[in-house]
Amino acid sequence: MKVKVLMMAVLLAGFAAIDGPSFAHHGNAAFDLGTPVVLKGAVITEFRWINPHPLIKADYKDDKGNVQQWTMELGSTVSAQLIGWTRTTLQPGDVVTLYVWQAKTGVTVGRFNKVDFADGTTMRDTQTGGDDGGRADTGQRN
Amino acid sequence: MRKTSMGIIAGVVGVLALSALVAAQTAPQKNAPRSPWKYYPEDARANEGPGGPAPVRDMSGTWAGESSGAGVKRLVPPEREPAFTALGKELFSKNKAESGGVLIAQSNDPHVRYCDPFGFPRNMNDQIRSMTIATVSNRTFVMLRFMNIWREIWMDGRTLPTNFAGRGPDVHDPTYNGYSVGRWTDDYTFVAETTGMAAETWATEGGYPHSVDARVTERFNRSSKNDLSLTMTMDDPKLYSRPLSLGVVNFRWIPSQTFFDFSCVPSSVQQYLKEVADPASSPSAAR
Numbered sequence: 001m002k003v004k005v006l007m008m009a010v011l012l013a014g015f016a017a018i019d020g021p022s023f024a025h026h027g028n029a030a031f032d033l034g035t036p037v038v039l040k041g042a043v044i045t046e047f048r049w050i051n052p053h054p055l056i057k058a059d060y061k062d063d064k065g066n067v068q069q070w071t072m073e074l075g076s077t078v079s080a081q082l083i084g085w086t087r088t089t090l091q092p093g094d095v096v097t098l099y100v101w102q103a104k105t106g107v108t109v110g111r112f113n114k115v116d117f118a119d120g121t122t123m124r125d126t127q128t129g130g131d132d133g134g135r136a137d138t139g140q141r142n
Numbered sequence: 143m144r145k146t147s148m149g150i151i152a153g154v155v156g157v158l159a160l161s162a163l164v165a166a167q168t169a170p171q172k173n174a175p176r177s178p179w180k181y182y183p184e185d186a187r188a189n190e191g192p193g194g195p196a197p198v199r200d201m202s203g204t205w206a207g208e209s210s211g212a213g214v215k216r217l218v219p220p221e222r223e224p225a226f227t228a229l230g231k232e233l234f235s236k237n238k239a240e241s242g243g244v245l246i247a248q249s250n251d252p253h254v255r256y257c258d259p260f261g262f263p264r265n266m267n268d269q270i271r272s273m274t275i276a277t278v279s280n281r282t283f284v285m286l287r288f289m290n291i292w293r294e295i296w297m298d299g300r301t302l303p304t305n306f307a308g309r310g311p312d313v314h315d316p317t318y319n320g321y322s323v324g325r326w327t328d329d330y331t332f333v334a335e336t337t338g339m340a341a342e343t344w345a346t347e348g349g350y351p352h353s354v355d356a357r358v359t360e361r362f363n364r365s366s367k368n369d370l371s372l373t374m375t376m377d378d379p380k381l382y383s384r385p386l387s388l389g390v391v392n393f394r395w396i397p398s399q400t401f402f403d404f405s406c407v408p409s410s411v412q413q414y415l416k417e418v419a420d421p422a423s424s425p426s427a428a429r
Contacts, residue, residue: 030245030422050410052254055417073418078271078404082183082211103422110422 028101031111033133036099039070044094049087051076056090056112058098072100072112075126083126083137090115101128181401183211189397192366198329201364202277204401205393207270218390220267220346230351230381237349246415247423251344255415257408259289261318261343262336263358263374263388268347270391272401282324282332287404295324295334302337306354316340316354324360332362345376346388353380358388368395 039060046057053073060068074080077087090096099113113133114124129136176182186206190213206212226234238244239251252258260268265286272287280298285291303314303321314321316338324334337357345352356378364370374388 027240027243027245029243030419048410048413050414051404051406052411053414053418055414071417073414076404078402079209081181081402105422105424107421109418 028111028128028133030103030105031101031128032104033101033111033128036113036133037102037110039098039100042070042096042098044090044092044096045069046092047087047090049077051078054080054085054087056098056115058096060098068108070098070100070108070110072098072110074112079126083124083129085123089123101133178398179400181396181398185398186210186212186394186396189368189395191368193368193395194366196330196364196366196369199326199332200277201332201362201370202275204272204274204396204399205370206272206396206401207391207393210271210401212394212396214394215392217267217392220348220350220389221387224350224386225383227379227381227383230378233351233381234349237344237351239344239347239349241348245423246419251349252342253344253406255411257406257411259291259318259343262293262320262322262339263352263360263376264344264346265289265291265293265319266360266372266374267388267391269404271404272396273393282334287401289404289406291319293319293322295322295336297324302335302357304337304355306338314338318343320358330364334360334362336360345386350386351381352376352378355380369393370395 039058042058042060044056044058046055048055048057053075054077056072056074058070058072060070062068074085077085095118097116099115100110101113102108102110111128112125113128113131114122114136116122124130124136127135206214208214208217224230224234237251238249240246240249240254246254249255253260259265265288266284269288270286274285274287276283276285277297280296282295282297284293284295286293300323302323303312305312306314306316318340320336320339322334322336324332327333335357338354339352339356339358341352341354343352344350345356356376358374358376361373362370363373370393372391372393374391375385376382376388377385
């Protein structure tokens with residue numbers, strides 16, 4: 001027990017050094033933050049660098065050969081820039097694997113989690129970039 | 143002792159791993175040539191400590207607020223349980239704020255739906271990631287990065303207007319930022335008073351209402367070269383039976399004196415609502 005408390009204290013001390021937002025501009029209650037939908041081989045059709053959220057649009061061919069059109073939101077431009085995003089991080093025509101927290105309504109819309117590029121690099125979201133739906137840097141859920 | 147040591151090592155490894163994750167994602171930016179036009183949050187974070195004494199009667203410059211990546215102390219939020227009057231409670235019940243658990247499609251926050259300006263005092267406690275303060279002989283300007291809005295605080299000894307309703311030559315139009323006067327109360331504290339804010343705006347992200355006669359007091363305190371804090375209270379007897387604390391916002395000096403552009407564009411908001419927020423909130427709105 002003492003070891004676990006100490007581990008948490010050290011982790012929290014590290015997290016405190018990174019100031020994430022204590023509030024969310026928009027919440028994520030509309031999205032299922034349980035298991036992300038994986039869109040392997042998705043083709044980026046548009047990356048709109050806008051506020052309140054940049055929009056990533058992609059075509060994804062499912063296992064039946066049907067093309068689904070997905071749209072997902074990323075953290076605000078200001079937040080995304082803090083972790084390395086720019087308006088040219090994604091380009092139309094990029095073939096990537098997208099991980100998205102789908103809307104609970106079941107439409108092909110969601111909150112972006114992360115993207116794996118063909119060169120092996122990965123870019124994550126701000127608020128929901130963690131593999132468990134929390135922040136990738138602190139693990140907190142906003 | 144051995145278990146304790148292993149625990150500490152595991153914790154440190156965990157922090158380093160997560161830091162590496164963030165660092166790896168930002169590595170391309172770190173290796174790029176530096177531009178004086180860009181904001182580098184790592185530089186702002188590296189600017190630790192007080193940085194020296196506060197200059198006397200001077201809070202000019204560009205400041206980083208929370209969520210700017212500059213390591214700013216977390217804000218104290220507005221008080222959670224205001225002492226509403228009956229009218230205040232009624233008006234508050236009509237404001238459907240996202241932070242109140244409402245999905246975007248059901249929110250009537252005019253900023254969320256239309257990109258309407260926050261108005262004061264909300265623009266000083268919501269999305270306050272950066273601001274620039276500049277002073278001329280008789281005024282101090284607070285220029286807010288979010289939506290590139292500026293406020294004007296008069297320091298020439300004038301009194302605040304009091305009549306914002308009805309007809310007559312002394313009636314003043316309510317405005318989004320209200321009417322502000324300010325003065326230095328000591329060498330490091332600047333106090334501003336504002337009234338006449340348009341009543342259709344919200345005082346906070348959470349939807350606290352305010353009347354046009356509300357009076358907001360801001361107390362800016364510069365405790366060091368690098369640290370500025372802002373404490374706000376709102377006195378609005380029509381809607382609150384006692385003054386309402388709007389919290390404390392902290393700022394850190396930005397060494398490069400520049401910050402990211404941070405705009406809200408109405409057409410972009412409409413696209414976002416149409417293509418993501420509304421379909422995600424309501425199946426009937428799906429395209």
